[in-house]
Amino acid sequence: MKTRAITGFFFVLVLLAAVLFSAYAFSIFFLIVALLSQAEFYKMITSDQIKPQVIGGLVLGAVVFSLSIMVTLFAIPSKLLLLVIPFAIGIYLLELYKKNTHPFLNIALTFFGLIYAVLPFIFFYKLGFLMQDYQYSYPLSFLLLLWTNDTGAYLVGKQFGKHKLFERHSPKKTWEGFIGGLVLSVLVAIVIHHYFGGLTVFQWIGVGLIISIFGTMGDLTESMLKRSLQVKDSGSLLPGHGGLLDRFDGLLVAAPLVYVFLKLLI
Structure with a gap:
């Protein structure tokens, strides 16, 4: 418990510093987080039969995220995002030179690592630039609401939880906890409106x-992934907490939807 508390404290401290300090710190931090999360995904699914292209996938992830940063921060022409295409085709070509049992499964899972573990962080990253110039209020608010939902669900579920939410994938989650997290998220959203507008x-x-509804779904989705692979944690980067995918599982589903919601409003 002590290790978990210390790890959590310093991780949150670094995370908040990256969000609050500057657009460049925010960009670099979440580029690194996205690529480490992608690497965790590849490590989890790799087996004797399944062999995703780890290096090729990570290079593709780095190119996609880096180009997104350059389009956002330095206003380079968005058509340069087309450079992603030759790197994507390279995944197919590389598989030709490997003697794997399931080549197309490897290709599919290589691309899915990008979709599951990198693209959501790009959408989260873009929350900081909804108003063109970098504003930390939107990504910070997202994180606060995500943590609020998790905390509310845990506390209410532990105290009053009786009815299982999705026992097949997450035996400890309950409807009472889900509702508790949702109500607390709404209350904190009202407070955020007061301070950030x-x-x-x-x-x-x-x-x-x-964030409450789809963050919970993201949590359940990652639990489904881990159960299907029979692993306890997505990684061991954060002692006492598991891996980065364990910490950001709610973000993976909620961030794209929040971005679309806000983009349509603003």
Whole structure:
């Protein structure tokens, strides 16, 4: 428990520093987090039969995220994102030179590592630039609401939880905990509106609801992945907490939806 508390404290400290310090720190930090998460995914699924292209996938992930950063921060022409295409085709070509049993499964899972573990962080990253110039209020609010939902679900579920939410994938989650996290997220969204503004109170509540509902689904999705692979944690980078995918599982589903929601509003 002590190790978990110390790890959590310093990780949150570094995370908040990256969000609050500058657009460049924010960019570099989440580029690294995204690639480490992608590497965790590849490590989890690799077996004697399944062999995703780890190096090729990570290079593709780095190219996609780096180009997104350059388009956002330095206003390079968005058509340069087309450079992703030859790197993507390279995944197919590389598989031709390998003697693997399931080549197309390897190709599919290499690309899925990008979709599952990198693209959501790009959408989260873009939350910081909804108003063109970098504003930490949106990504910070997202994280606060995500943590609020997790905390509320845990505390209420532990105290009052009786009805299982999705026992097949996560035996400890309950409907009572889910509702507790959702209610607390709505309350914190109202507080965020008071301090940050930017959106109406109902729009902030909408963001809180999306994060609560789909953040929970992201958590369940990662639990489903780990159970299918019979692993306890996605990695061991964070002692006492597991891996980065374990810490950001809710973000993986909620961030793209929050970005779309806010993009349509602003």
